[in-house]
Amino acid sequence: MTETDPAPAPSAVLWDMDGTIVDTEPYWMTAQGELVASYGGTWTHEAAMTLVGSGLDRTARILQEFGVQMEGGAIIELLSSRVMEQVSERAPWRPGAVEMLRELHDAGVPQALVTMSIGRMAHHIAGLLPFEPFAAVVSADDVTEMKPHPEPYLRAADALGVDITRCVAIEDSVTGVASAVASGAAVVGVQHLLPLDDSGAHVIWATLDGRRAAELGAMLVRA
Template identity: 75%
Template sequence: MSPVTALLPAAVLWDMDGTIVDTEPYWMLAQERLVESFGGTWTHEAAMTLVGSGLDRSAAILQEFGVRMESDAIIQLLSSEVMEQISHQVPWRPGALELLTAVHESGIPQALVTMSIGRMAHHVADYIPFPAFATVVSADVVTEMKPHPEAYLTAASLLGVDVTRSVAIEDSVTGVTSAVASGAVVIGVQHLLNLDDSGADRIWTTLDGRGLDDLAAVLADARSARTAGGRVADERAAS
């Protein structure tokens, strides 16, 4: 057995919005429509502050912008609108389906770890042409939202794996913070937000062209770096 094979992750833990599917523009459009329906004006700056946030926080900010609805009603309405947009076009992030497929075919368990509600998480998962996830941890499963580590710790527990031997893939500072706090090895995939100081073990510009060897290499480097008391270097210059 090669060193890379020996260091394959115990599990791969995936964020959803912005990592597997580029739904952030869908969320922003739904937020804008909702605020405007109450006579307010939504801004791109406000929308960007919600990237990676739990929906409870999003609902609170929308209420500050004049949306006169209960938090749960806001969450359900926004989720339904985003799900409808996904039904018309699934906005896969580059390389996400390919990496999901490679991990699935290897037999390594995968979990979906998202702060979207469960019905939306399963809606997206159903578009993947195979049963990719052994478990789904969504906003309505946990008590604490990201950046708290509960979601990632719950996923590892449900899979029966050591979280420190698992690789988490995230696109937001909030999500990276959550995964790092859980003890997982974390790959930050640069998208809408700058991840330079997020604490990710490795920052990639894309998942396109990435495979099992890449995950194994990050895991091996991260474990060595942690033993030495550091983090893994930014890889973007070589990407």
Template identity: 60%
Template sequence: MNTSLPAATLWDMDGTIVDTEPYWMASQARLVSRFGGTWTHEAALSLVGSGLDVTGQTLQKFGVELEVGEIIDLLTNEVMEQISVEVPWRPGARELLRALREAHIPSALVTMSFRVMAEHVRSFIPFDAFDVVVSGDSVENSKPHPEAYVTAARLLAVPITSCVAFEDSISGVTSAAASGAITIGVPHILPLDDTPATVLWDTLEGRTLDDVAALFAAHRDSSRIHPQTGR
């Protein structure tokens, strides 16, 4: 085994691999409006990276008179329909995923979207990107709880401390870091400066296997890493 490479990489989906947050926000706004309410940008931002149960409960507070499960199904179906029309890939994500796969590094998709949504997005990736999927409906505790990342490492049969996680949200970074994974924060909708990310990369575009290996080796060797560039 090449000890300069992580045992596995663990990937968030919404906001990290695909820029679906605008899809979710638009669907939330339509649903609240349907029940005579007004959705706010602040409320939408508060849900970025959260579990769908939290989303459902929040929309109920804004007047949506449906059960949480009904809200989740409605939102998920609408977002999946939008993805079928256009997959909003985040820059560099697929390219880095492919490089990791070609290096035979196991990968897990760790998302708070439900499995049906995760598999839908996965189906548009033109290669077999993931060994396992941990979804919001397969864990008891949503991010920022570390359960999803701990579960992914267990399913891959690797130590969580030998894994590198990719996240874009505050709750996601908190979850991955609390699990013990080396955590790369890739800010998108919200800044991640005050999160426990190991490093922040402003984009995945242009990032390579060498960048991941260097980060892993530096962390393993307890080297100091610049918090903004990871170099």
């Protein structure tokens, strides 16, 4: 490939969901605060920020430490339902995400959703998009190991029938970036709530707004 040749398209693009496609983090924080308060506790912004990018099993354990007297699975189901209600009222798409999804979809590039939210929430949010970009959805229900373990991304590549090293992953959290890098994918970190400077992402973008799908192919050369 010469400098003037276009970079080949990735075999697939693998997307994180919360904070990358849709800005659900404030909704999660609201749901967490409401639940802790219902047990007479006080939730803090600092505590909430430590859960950004974490699996829901860890979230449940932390809320139990803050006094929530519920079984972990029940906490996860309750929080997920509350977030889904808020997203249904207003889906806060991240800048440029829907446009990038559409461009890749129209170009015939396979895409997968790779999220540590539960399956029904992943499918619910995917269903709010005005088209169907995802050929596969990997959720917390589908894996044994959560991010930062590489299993979620490896499962997504396997579901699409593609080589993970020919895939580009798009993530917004340190935990998610670690998972994607460990899987062998080329990784775009999209800055959001937490700094990604030392995350290991192969490139960091401030936003997806104004970015083009063709730029993702160049990531395979950099990684």
